[in-house]
Amino acid sequence: MKKIVVSVLAIILALGLVACGQSNSSPGKGQSGNSQQGSTGDQIIIGNLQDLSSTTSVWGKAVTNGAQLAIDRINKDGGINGKKLKLVTYDTKNDVQEAINAYNRLASQDKAAAIIGPPVSNIGIALAPIAENTKVAILGSFIDERATTKNDGKPWGYNFLIQPSSVQQAQIVAGYTMDKLNVKKIGVLYNQANAYSVSLAKPFIDYVKSHGSQIVSEQTYKTSDKDYKTQLAEIQATGAEAIFIPNYIQEDVLAVQQARQMGINVPIVGGLDFAPPFAELAGDAANDVYFPNNIAAEDPQIKEVAAAYKAAYNEEPLNKAFIGYDSILVIADAIKRAGTPDPVKVRDALEQTKDLKGTTGIISISPKTHRPYGLSMVMIKIEKGQYVTKERYITKEQQQQ
């Protein structure tokens, strides 16, 4: 009996190996055909690396849906140079190794012309040197500056950023807090174990100090902490006139609720994570919160894209959906200007992106940093649970850049 079981297992295993071998060899056959790098037949492949099943899957799905919406629209208008676009998405599971494997598959097997990267900085940082060798560009929304520039300040050859970087965002918030809210004494509360949180807190503190205002208290916590009352009490005792809280959404909710519970009623400023559904989660505590957003909900173009998104997916688009949408616009524009889906030429064209009207603003990419420049952000205030658009804002330094 045992022998029979063993031999059956052996046969299954052998069949499995043969099957794997076959599936591996099939792309090879495709390669020998007339397909050229960057396209297969009458299609242009655009890769998409997103988390679809893990902790950041809410973002991954939004980016993917937004990108697909833009592709459907471009294809409906006849595609690019007579070729249709096709989005090929792989799940990174928010894991660096999965993302690297998926990137290599997109580059070598799927022949992607360019790839949309995830809104997660550690994956962007890990992919940067790999993309430089493989030579297929990644247009990501990873805001940590190390994902786009090396330590010496020179850009990574094949990584590009589509939204303001962490430094740019932190400076925009710091500038707005000092100029428009007229605040001189600011407290900071951030998660020292989270790269995203740190990457916003440090440049914020630097900017405030170098522009004549004061950081009266700098408080930290770590990811597993749920109670920040002790830290908030320290900030409260210093008489801070505003608090900068650049954290992930759930920590934002806890921090803001606890601050309001303690009777801290000064303005709270922070990063993009104050966007919906923050106000709904935090309830009454959310009043008097300011943050920079990529989009203004009242903008007619946003309204139109949001309506199309809702019609297609039956849900309200998150911010990241517009990032996905704009990523396709930028890549399509680069392919058009390059005149070919060849990844290296597309990369060269991406570097020259200028004054492209996207949903998140006028996008120009700097060849020196591979990041957008002069891209203002929309300052939003939460009043009585509603998101109220104040104005588009950018610091003077960034405007001149």
Next chain:
Amino acid sequence: MTAQLIINGLSLGAVYALIAVGFAIIFNILKFSNFAHGGFMTVTAYAGFLATRFWHTSLLATLLIASLAGGLLGLLAELVAFRRIRNNKSPVIYYFVSSITLGMLLENLMTIFFSTNFYSYPNFFPVNTIKLGRLIIGVPDLIMFCISTLALIILAIIIYRTKLGTALRSVSYDLDTSGLMGINVLRIIQLAFFLAGFLGGISGVFLGISYTLYPQLGQMVVKGFIASVIGGLGSLEGAVTGAFLLGMVEIFLIRLVGSGISPVFIFIIMLLFLLVRPRGIAGSHIQEKA
């Protein structure tokens, strides 16, 4: 400032106490640490949340629904994950593996059904804070403290003043002998799982109210475990004492050395207990079967 820290420490300790006691009941009887308890808390937190969303239940009704859901889940877990292990008299490590796997399963099921989005409970309280001079007391914290204390007192009455409680204690002392004495051991073990799930339901709702809902909510169970170790594994009084002590120590450590370093001190405290007084503060006689 110090008085405020004590208040904050008590409110954190009350959460830990509920977790730790649910944990301790199972340890008391079956002599293993039920890491699926975190999963119970997560599931019940979502159950309570669904009740508020669809039936607009009051706080008490929400607690009741979540607790009953937790109790039923406890019974189901006993049947599916632990009964055969016990009947086969398998080594304790089997319980351990089974409970960790079950905890992971529950967490992943929640991720599949509710995605990783955050949800928050509606606001049950008309006023959120009470001010006594310079002291600030959060109303949710206060109510959590009172209900937790009440639940623990009722539990103590059940255990020390009722026939069922006597049976529970005798089973915890010796499973086989109490069976020979005519106690229905299976029923008693089911009761223990029901009670643990019931308490898990209360802590689940309060965790949800305090910290919003997300699938990894149950990972707070580690704090309950540390509290149990400090207080004495398997001792209910010890679990409560350990929990309040842990809450207090954490809050003061954050004030004194900052949040980043405080786990180092918590770890040292736990190590000291394991080395110097492994039976914890309560000094309970129970040891894990090996």
